[in-house]
Amino acid sequence: MSDLFIAAGGGGDPVGTAITAATVGRVLTGTPLGDAAIATYAWERLEVDPTSGPLGVVHFADLADPTGMPVIAPTTRPIPPAGSTLPALAADLPARLALLDPWQGLSALAEQIRRLADTGFDHVRIVDVGGDILAHGDEDTLCSPLVDALVLAACRLAGVPATVYVAGPGADGEIPQADVLDRLDGDALTPLVQDVAAVREALSWHPSEASALFAAAVDGVRGPIRTVNHLIPLTDASARIHSTTLDDALAHNTVAAHLLGVLPPTLEAAADLSAELTQIHELDRERVAAAEPSAPARAALPWTEPAAWEAIRHAAQGAPHVTLRFAALALGLTWRQIPSLRALLGAQGPVLAVA
Incomplete structure (x- = not known):
């Protein structure tokens, strides 16, 4: 087993x-x-x-x-x-x-x-x-x-x-x-x-x-x-x-x-109940966000290593580490470009040391 x-x-x-x-x-x-x-x-x-x-x-x-x-x-x-x-x-x-x-x-x-x-x-x-x-x-x-x-x-x-x-x-x-x-x-x-x-x-x-x-x-x-x-x-x-x-x-x-008390028959009903209790409606929030236009993805990294480090450190606002997702977004990149960003910066660990 x-x-x-x-x-x-x-x-x-x-x-x-x-x-x-x-x-x-x-x-x-x-x-x-x-x-x-x-x-x-x-x-x-x-x-x-x-x-x-x-x-x-x-x-x-x-x-x-x-x-x-x-x-x-x-x-x-x-x-x-x-x-x-x-x-x-x-x-x-x-x-x-x-x-x-x-x-x-x-x-x-x-x-x-x-x-x-x-x-x-x-x-x-x-x-x-x-x-x-x-x-x-x-x-x-x-x-x-x-x-x-x-x-x-x-x-x-x-x-x-x-x-x-x-x-x-x-x-x-x-x-x-x-x-x-x-x-x-x-x-x-x-x-x-x-x-x-x-x-x-x-x-x-x-x-x-x-x-x-x-x-x-x-x-x-x-x-x-x-x-x-x-x-x-x-x-x-x-x-x-x-x-x-x-x-x-x-x-x-x-x-x-409360879910156990009601046994909602759909995810929508469960989300409605959760929103009544927490004022957070996760389905509605995503529907609104999904309807908003998204920025076009960059085809390639438009950064040199020194320029990328400078931009990430500026965005970090003094924090000694950032996530790779944070670093990618700070550079206008998508999550799919995280491996390329790692290669550019020589980054190995789960988070990026910037200080």
Whole structure:
């Protein structure tokens, strides 16, 4: 038997979840990362996927489906105009990637998780990078409470044995680290550099910031990191993985508790309920943003190395480190040009040292 990990936040959380899976395997279960599976939403930033909301099964071509589990393979492709980093992650991560489709509501999502667990997994390990899975709903900096809440509620409804892990507390900038730590009283695991090794290829190009900060903390980076929307301090606590029970996580997550009370039949209904509680409607927000014109992508890097460094340092406003996504946007580049930017700057790690 092996473990089913769920990357609760979608986006780049499969990368941080893979680090967590490697750590759990090394410390607790003896299960290698290659024997684990990571279930995830395909809900990514509009710069990756210009369509609003998450992608479901109908939005992909060539999904594998062994024993009823929709697996994202390197050959899987999002159907245009949709976009996704998941097929490329499937090529770079040792663990299998399974797709969670939340469009048919909470009960359908719970059934997906139950079916996944029944394909040979004896325990579900829910992973959130940053800690907004413990959101009360009234935090000033909260941005995306819905998907984490749906996973918690679905796992409870599915009746699967589950543990919740917060990797890199505060790394997503949604809840301050001190507040996240105050809501955790379980054991903590400390990843090693070797646990990050399996995701370094993915980190070299993926625009995830939270997972990059978590990996950087494991690598020993400390101090403030400039991301696109935040200045996030990395501390010793940023390099740890804290566990808690499903019951405790549900006790904190107001949206999840209300989802269980209502059992919304669609993702739209779940988003409406979440908005009533938090004043954040994630689907409406993306619809508005998706309708706005985007800047045309540059075909090539129009920068020399010294000029690029100067522009990035100016944009960093004194921060000693920045994310590669921040650096790319500061130069007017897209996330797809991160590998070229790394090559130009000779950058190797999860974040970029600028001071």
